[in-house]
Amino acid sequence: MNFNLRETAAHHRIIVSHRGVSGGNIPGNTIPSYEIALAQGADMIETDVSACLDGTLVVFHPNMEMRQLGSDCSVPQMTYEEVSRLRYVNPDRAPTQFGLVKFDDLLETFKDRCYINVDKFWNNPEAIYKAIKRHNMLDQILVKSSLKPQVIQVLEDLAPDIPFMPIVKNDFPEHAELVSKKINYIGVEFVFSEESAPCAQPEYIKKLQKDNILVWSNAIIYNVQKQLAAGHSDDTSFTVSYDYGWGWLADRGYDIIQTDWPGMLIDYLKKSGKYYK
Numbered sequence: 001m002n003f004n005l006r007e008t009a010a011h012h013r014i015i016v017s018h019r020g021v022s023g024g025n026i027p028g029n030t031i032p033s034y035e036i037a038l039a040q041g042a043d044m045i046e047t048d049v050s051a052c053l054d055g056t057l058v059v060f061h062p063n064m065e066m067r068q069l070g071s072d073c074s075v076p077q078m079t080y081e082e083v084s085r086l087r088y089v090n091p092d093r094a095p096t097q098f099g100l101v102k103f104d105d106l107l108e109t110f111k112d113r114c115y116i117n118v119d120k121f122w123n124n125p126e127a128i129y130k131a132i133k134r135h136n137m138l139d140q141i142l143v144k145s146s147l148k149p150q151v152i153q154v155l156e157d158l159a160p161d162i163p164f165m166p167i168v169k170n171d172f173p174e175h176a177e178l179v180s181k182k183i184n185y186i187g188v189e190f191v192f193s194e195e196s197a198p199c200a201q202p203e204y205i206k207k208l209q210k211d212n213i214l215v216w217s218n219a220i221i222y223n224v225q226k227q228l229a230a231g232h233s234d235d236t237s238f239t240v241s242y243d244y245g246w247g248w249l250a251d252r253g254y255d256i257i258q259t260d261w262p263g264m265l266i267d268y269l270k271k272s273g274k275y276y277k
């Protein structure tokens with residue numbers, strides 16, 4: 001399978017499955033959750049990476065031990081042998097059969113199958129980069145981070161070839177400077193709470209796209225009080241209308257949409273004629 005984010009985005013909107021598809025007894029950030037996402041048609045899976053005390057990389061969102069494991073343990077303070085005995089809990093707080101996945105196992109499982117957005121890259125950039133290179137999967141990977149000088153320095157010094165997107169709120173004056181950097185700057189993720197934000201304007205988005213930059217928006221909701229796309233979300237797609245939620249994001253021109261409901265989003269986009277470019 002040939003992986004080229006720009007070519008894929010030129011064909012259709014890229015749909016990212018946030019931590020895979022969780023529900024029932026299947027938690028997110030597990031192999032089954034990602035398999036479900038691909039079965040529903042997602043192009044990319046989003047995954048969080050943490051490091052154990054002995055340096056072993058595992059798929060886990062930092063600081064979520066109590067919420068996701070029902071324990072006040074700390075994954076970074078445990079060896080992988082100890083971490084391997086942990087089990088996720090389901091929404092009813094009952095233990096599941098699913099443990100934390102090694103990052104190496106995740107990469108090997110989904111090699112040549114889909115794009116992978118590696119979140120929390122900046123906590124362990126060298127170890128994560130070496131793992132990706134070891135599996136020969138750079139073309140499948142996308143990393144994102146807030147835009148800080150030390151982030152750009154790490155990219156230039158360590159991983160200039162890894163596809164990178166900064167996470168930006170409202171406006172993006174740093175675009176021209178990033179183009180000149182010796183990094184693989186492939187796109188930008190926009191976060192905004194008001195429809196009037198510059199990054200929510202179709203002309204602004206088209207300007208970046210003319211510079212061969214992909215533009216990412218989020219339908220996911222972490223916290224309803226901290227909107228990522230001015231209320232045009234997975235939630236409002238169901239509680240108001242698909243057109244108000246997902247349709248608004250597609251009409252604005254975003255190339256990539258992250259969701260917790262990839263199957264339903266793709267079905268809507270295809271039926272409404274908003275999927276293919």
